[in-house]
Amino acid sequence: AATMLARPAAAGGNPANQPPNVPEWTKSLGEGVAVRPYGKPSKFEKDVVRRDVEWLTASRESSVSFTPLHELEGIITPNGLCFERHHGGIAEVDPADHRLMIHGLVERPLILTLEELKRYPRVNRIHFMECAANSGMEWRGAQLNGCQFTHGMIHCVQYTGVSLRTLLEEAGVKTSGKWLLVEGADAAAMDRSLPIEKALDDCIIAYKMNGEALYPEQGYPMRLVVPGWQGNLWVKWLRRIKVGDQPWHTREETSKYTDLMPSGKARRFTWSMDAKSVITSPSPQAPIKHGKGFTIVSGLAWSGNGKVKRVDVSLDGGRNWWPARLDGPVLDKALTRFYYEFDWNGEPLLLQSRVQDETGYVQPSKAELRKIRGVNSIYHNNGIQTWHVQANGEVENVEVA
Amino acid sequence: AATMLARPAAAGGNPANQPPNVPEWTKSLGEGVAVRPYGKPSKFEKDVVRRDVEWLTASRESSVSFTPLHELEGIITPNGLCFERHHGGIAEVDPADHRLMIHGLVERPLILTLEELKRYPRVNRIHFMECAANSGMEWRGAQLNGCQFTHGMIHCVQYTGVSLRTLLEEAGVKTSGKWLLVEGADAAAMDRSLPIEKALDDCIIAYKMNGEALYPEQGYPMRLVVPGWQGNLWVKWLRRIKVGDQPWHTREETSKYTDLMPSGKARRFTWSMDAKSVITSPSPQAPIKHGKGFTIVSGLAWSGNGKVKRVDVSLDGGRNWWPARLDGPVLDKALTRFYYEFDWNGEPLLLQSRVQDETGYVQPSKAELRKIRGVNSIYHNNGIQTWHVQANGEVENVEVA
């Protein structure tokens, strides 16, 4: 009975689905409940995916895909979009066969099934996880046009699991026990040394993320959570914890994850992730499409050393700064969302964000970092990012001085 | 070079994948990064899904599927497992064609695209959303064996969107404006009346859940969030807000969502969801498989009137109570995780949980509720749930007196 009427010329899309007309999805029933027993995003969001940079690595099984930060909001990363970093591909572990072994300098060596692990007291915590190589491609200058690629080796989910301390107490660490070897069940048998102080502090053996079982690419059925420390330590598909009196100096803490300084010496055991922030929108993949006027700058800040204290935003490449608004929970070693809202006059901007954490640490400029570290340290690039917003709203990754 | 060795008889599964042997997934590479641009759960978790109860409704397009609470931990529900309640199936809205119209008793009627909505200041909040009919099948007695079915019409995610107040201020509500009609674009054109006080308090027009775009079944591209109030008000696929001076008394607030009392009179506008809790494990779908010994009771508590203050657990059907441990963030109008850990002697239990919220409200027993409301009110059954744990660890839904 309804007849299709004309609509103002300004808007886009299909007029037949716009007022005064009734859209097609109002006229007929959609799919029923439980037709999708496990839901998925709308087909109109098909571009919101993890992406890799093919030229980075020789093989996809030892590589990285990046979280589409420019498409996300708030502080929780949905499980399907958490960045991946594998060294031997995704281990498809059958939980019935998986075992966690704890041995070495302990009174009571222990072997646990997943079901047994779940019997130990549980903790729930929201934490960011950042690869130490995040932003590593940018040391020599702006290289990748998009915060998905420059900053997308990070995610933040709620973990449920067992405090590592609980299990170490159950096994009874001997007085001589100073280091843990933590090892995965993947084809890389990823192994790392973890100092006992951190192991007894806030680490978790997690089996759930955002409420449900870990996804396979995140270490199903169990992974180590090492809050605030580099992602490489968060061993996935965790199968073994060995207590020893010295570090192992495994390949991932010698050949990799050591930071080469201009002197030729390299820093080792650079575990903690310093305070860092990035503007996720506008950014190269999320340009300003609305022209001048009220504009929202949305971004993420975090610190491996505690809570975010404040974030400031600059429109002129770091000359002047304005306090941003922190919105939503501000949690320990978790992503924190900030906003800066302003009236854009349509002139080009050099957008930056700068975080200060509760220890007083202020995110340095890239110049300040390079002055100390040079450009060959690969890891721990937490320098201030600059986005050049052009008059037409396009955004590019630039270096300023 | 490794040879397969024998392993103690006790454990289950495939010995070839268990120590001292190296499992198959350690011997060869798994799938590489970005092979799954959008991740999904392990194939071993295929039973962790939303389920419906076929005999409940005549058609799946107007029905409900339930969150598998017994499989989840923490307080965040993953998007793919959030329960569904539709009245005309899932509207598959093209965001380019979707419009939000605000009109009626306002100074400046407004029509917004999704992109325009996103230009308004953003807020991020974690809230539970519960259907008023949750546990409605249990008024006359224990009926469904599983907390997925008895309590699974609830989920809790982080929303990002625009404060409804912001938009109402932009449109300029006239002094005579006391009520809002909120309407969806689905085949039911779901419409409800919302009092202006709540609209100006803490409601959100959300377009993201857990960081990413709303899933279609949750109202993509935008839905109303009405913290603490019954889910039916959280209109999905929100297309229209009309300001008026009286409520509309739509079908969903007259024929449905009114609570029939024994007197024959029905309560109307019973918006807020009283404090409620449930033990998610052990529960009928999550029996105790480990026999006697240290046992974890895990559960959820929430209140539409604020924060959870405390949760107590009873092992003897409500005669004696023990304080539970709240773990993880305790947020306003959000799910709160609690644990009660004890040494199970293997004898049958009558497990219950009871929440008190910050207003002092104590979750009533079913008997207390029925004394006032009878058994025909359908909605708002927040009575204390009893699980009968049998000596063999099986759990059933029972009524006690």
Add this chain to the structure above:
Amino acid sequence: QQKADAKSGPRYHIGRAPTTDEIRGWDIDVRPDGQGLPEGKGTAMQGEKLFMDNCSSCHGEFGEGNGRWPVLAGGKGSLTSDNPVKTVGSYWPYASTVFDYVRHAMPYGNTGSLSVDEYYALVAYVLYLNDVVTDQNFELNKKTLATIKMPNEQGFVMDDRATTEKSFWQKDPCMNNCVAPVKIIGRAAAIDVTPEDGKEKKSRGVE
């Protein structure tokens, strides 16, 4: 909590004003006082055939409901019984709701497929099935619909939980010997309707 001021507050100037045509196209909700009712008319007599063609397959020829599809008529006097039957006639407080809802949402799967006159006729027929309209030729229109009084209009009270359930607010919840020892008096297993079975079972008292 602050009252929103129509005149003050931030103004973002984002979005545009809808045209009156656009508003009119979507603004079809109806209130008990008749606000929102469109021009048009129909009688129960006219509605009968429309109902048989468009509605009776689900709701039954007399609104009695086929299978699990909703019952639309009957149930008078059942609200205090063990099995209340809540229909347009026995329960709904306002006739406007029938027009608003049916025009929005029915026929299920083919909403908005009928003309305004046809909806008036269908609503007249549903009211006729419920003995609210007794004259088959009574013309339902924007004037007359607003004058119809529904039998159960006085059957509703505002949410009174804060007073009638005041006893649920307590200082300290009881911790010991709170009730006499309890026994199991009912089991879900006895009813056996949980989905795992793969069998279709009938439930008690579920809507």
Add this chain to the structure above:
Amino acid sequence: QQKADAKSGPRYHIGRAPTTDEIRGWDIDVRPDGQGLPEGKGTAMQGEKLFMDNCSSCHGEFGEGNGRWPVLAGGKGSLTSDNPVKTVGSYWPYASTVFDYVRHAMPYGNTGSLSVDEYYALVAYVLYLNDVVTDQNFELNKKTLATIKMPNEQGFVMDDRATTEKSFWQKDPCMNNCVAPVKIIGRAAAIDVTPEDGKEKKSRGVE
């Protein structure tokens, strides 16, 4: 922060003790002091053929790395240059790491497919390619491997950010006129390696 006490603390008695066989099967990690090295032996001479058969397709016949696959040898003296080449010989502090890693993780895609003697021989060959082992017939075994000194062992310092980067901790961050007006000195667009292009591009300075 409290020290964990081996003797006290809660005991849940959940799980069991692994057998010594089970532990032995998984406990194959190796430390710089040689702890963990298995019985066995091999020489660079023996390793050469094994390397050609199992490794050179990726790492090149001389460990020079095919395409983007990792370089294993060379790079000596490059650590202070513009393009440091970090290999077993130029960078790795301990020979034990080569054994530990290769046995765990190589050959890539077919890990653990070789015998302990073969791994000793391969490690000897990789060290030989790096001039760390110079005698092709030098027998690498659990004794000798632990005695090998790597050229860059002294090339590492503990994380010293707390002292060398102390200036990053501040009371109040600067808000106005913090730097002289800046100009754009580099653009990602100029390099043009962002994936959207669908073209395979070479990058600078990326690992």
